[in-house]
Amino acid sequence: MEDKKHKHGFNTPKDYFKDFDDRLFSKLSEGYIPKKDGFTVPEGYFNLFEETVLNRVKNIKEQPKVIPILSRKTITYAISIAACAVLVFSIINTNASKITLDNLQFTTIESYIEDGNLSFDSYDVALLLNDEDLENLVFDEEIFSEETLEKYLLENIDDTTLLLE
16 A cells, blocks of 8 residues: 555655754844845836837837728628618519408408598598599488388387387
8 A cells, every 4th residue: 555655756854844943043043044135126217117118119110900890891791682682572572462452351441440540531531532433422311211210110119118208
């Protein structure tokens, strides 16, 4: 089992961490650690820094390549595709059956008018007709004949209701 253990390869000397604190403090007291870090900045560097950067930016002659999103080529393609689509739909729709008043059922038109979707009075209808159409109209003075009215009254009204009224 011992030889199958993973060995990481790092070794420390024996009793290294026992007296580590003592050795560290002795090195610090000897002045072994330098007082300066060794990194210096030239004098006046930050005073001239802004000017230097701006001059470098102004002197850049190469402009980056800009690719427009909508070029003439893409607009031309889009217009041609739209024109083809309109052409195809117009060809398809010419073959479709056309709806005329002859195709509509009379009851459909009547229910549309009775539902209040279309309101015409006699004056509106007269405006749509020309003089010749108006002369050809035949007006019935009697809507119901006397015989039809008498027959209806005899069948639907009782003698008792007549006496009460």
